[in-house]
Amino acid sequence: QVQLVQSGAEVKKPGASVKVSCKASGYTFTRYDINWVRQAPGQGLEWMGWMSPNTGKTVYAQKFQGRVTMTRDTSITTVHMELSSLRSDDTAVYYCARGSYYFDSWGQGALVTVSS
């Protein structure tokens, strides 16, 4: 079955960077885009960007351009999302989600806490 398994929770200081991983299994890794969506505590969902594991192409939401980098390692069917210059309002659960026209499989989420 399709599974997206994310790395664990992180605690970071303001100004630092965080890298969250998303390991895919149960399907052909290069056939589906991977998106990143975050959810601040008690808030709604916010799309951050997507990556094509096939070509490596990325598209980032304007809000995160310059701070976010998405990469992939096809040998281990894993996509990474790195967010830099962290601020307290980046505290959120970060999800990876598969799909181009809809998100049909989601990771379990990774809580990133930014605190001094």
Added chain:
Amino acid sequence: QSVLTQPPSASGTPGQRVTISCSGSSSDIGTYPVNWYQQLPGTAPNLLIYSNNQRPSGVSDRFSGSKSGTSASLAISGLQSEDEADYYCATRNDSLNTWVFGGGTKLTVL
């Protein structure tokens, strides 16, 4: 503030039918299909409806979706206690070149 507008809350009693609205613009709902996600407490979102009115395998036929112009709706019939969750609409937005979500609707089963 979300690009797509949803009511923050909705409620109903077991067995009732409830609808959740999602309002957008010509740049998003007016152009692209709408998807709906259900998020049970403490869990990741789950695809509920895609392409306006299609149900993924395994989703109950009590859930249905529709779209007209720049608005979309999710209907839940035969309401059950396990339907208590947050519901989000989502689609693409041409002007922003992003995926956009509604602010979410918290459904309470009384």
